[in-house]
Amino acid sequence: MxxxxxxxxxxxxxxxxxxxxxPKRTQNAVSKFAAQNTEYGATYYLDWLKVEASLRQRLANLIGSPSSADIALSKSTSEALSIIAYGLEWSEGDEIIISNQEFPSNRIVWESLASKGVKLRIADIDDIEHQDAVEAIAAEINENTKLISISSVQYASGLKVDINRLGKICHSKDILYCIDAIQSLGAIDFDINKNHADFVVADGHKWMMGPEGLALLYVKPTIRDTLSIQQYGWHMVEHRGDYTRKTWEPASDATRFECGSPNMLGIHALNASLSLIEDMGxxxxxxxxxxxxxxxxxxxxxxxxxxxxxxxxxxxxxxxxxxxxxxxxxxxxxxxxxxxxxxxxxxxxxxxxxxxxxxxxxxxxxxxxxxxxxxxx
CATH class of the missing domain: 3.90.1150.10 (Aspartate Aminotransferase, domain 1)
Incomplete structure (x- = not known):
């Protein structure tokens, strides 16, 4: 190693x-990709698309998703959270719960919804000796709670939240559940079948050992088409590549959240890094x-x-x-x-x-x- x-x-x-x-293999993958661009331009683009498909499958495997069609590629965790926040339909009085230890990305986006009449409740999870994080978060739930968004691991304290137990609570109360997994994916086991997440977001440049500028966005298939789309372009349509078609509709899979050209350089890098995680287990x-x-x-x-x-x-x-x-x-x-x-x-x-x-x-x-x-x- x-x-x-x-x-x-x-x-x-x-x-x-x-x-x-x-990892060294990531450097090698990027070097190879750069050489192909320099010497051949887009000659190998069909091969690059296979790398993109491989990355989606590896990300699906990493979170326990049954299909790579559930995986969208975003520019960052912040962008992925914004896609969720501004895709959901909000009503006056709806409430969101986060913790008091969240990284700003998982706070600012929800605070920005105040203009829509959405209230943010902040659970105090500091005193884990007397009350664990899940209990503190659950204590904030009421009849107006629409969504809970929590980091699987808190960025400053390193506190690991029992996301599986919290997910069961959300599932039983029909509350939407968003997990910011940036501090856990690639470091600890993660399974959406156990944590009941409706949304999972995570950038690739931390524990997944990939580049900045490329992030995972998972939206549960049963609620995917309930999110309104805020960004439009050639890439997010059902018949992508049919440039002469005059009518369009959003793609049925998670690529509906990807409006334009993919970050192919980042895709090659992150795919290589995830191959190491797969090899290690x-x-x-x-x-x-x-x-x-x-x-x-x-x-x-x-x-x-x-x-x-x-x-x-x-x-x-x-x-x-x-x-x-x-x-x-x-x-x-x-x-x-x-x-x-x-x-x-x-x-x-x-x-x-x-x-x-x-x-x-x-x-x-x-x-x-x-x-x-x-x-x-």
Missing amino acids: NDEFPLHADICYLNHAAVSPW IKTIEQQLQSNIAYLIEQLKTLPNVEILSPIKEADRAGIVTFKIAGVDSNKLYSELMQQSVICACRGGGVRFSPHFYTQKHVIDNAIKKVKSLTHT
Whole structure:
């Protein structure tokens, strides 16, 4: 696996929750695609369409969808959420529930519906010692609740929400259920047959180890044609490619949400990255990632005055560990770690480390040593 991730020896890469390095096979796929463009133009376009079909199938497999026809390719998680938010029909007094830990993408889009008379309720999921996240979210449900939108893993704390249990609640109460899976797809197992999601969105540049600019949008087939379409073009029609046809109708499959030309470069990259996930198996990836997270937590605990802000229990965690050290400014520590080639992030009031399944233990050891050196602990 080291051959797939020839990261520079000088860096400790612990930032997969932001932007992941590409596997070697992804670099090779993009290089091949670039060479074909340079030397042959669009000669191989029919082959490129096969790569696109392969990507849709791999994304369908990753979320447990029975058909690649359920998969739309969006530019970003934000765009995918906007397609949902402005495709649904809203009535005055409808309510949406999110949590107080959501990334802005899964908050701003719902706040923007206030002009339509839609109210946003925000569940406090911080106190997981006394009330778990699902209980806190369920407590906000009332007769006006139309949709619950939740991140499967929270970007700052790393809290993993029991999306399967929450999905059962939504299903039993006939509430629409949207999962922002950007911090879980490619890292932990995900199955729409178990979580009853009506919508799933996720960009490919984090745990799926793909490029920025390409995201998954899943809409449950039984409600797909109830979403109004806000973007129009040659690509979203039923008879795509029949350019002389004067009449048109939206495609019956998920491509109805794709108005124009596909991001073929991103498609080649993400398809290659997902092939690695398929080769490894998501359960193996999850096991190895959890082993790395357990090791990271153990090493952080050796630091004096450290406070781990992320969940410790395996059931509540994914691939994110955020920490702070008493008396040390987290923003300053983050900046100094980056200067020392520990690639990380500053989130949620602390420093966020996010290894992946392939991260070697010595990378974590080196990062901890640099934390100790910088904080004099």
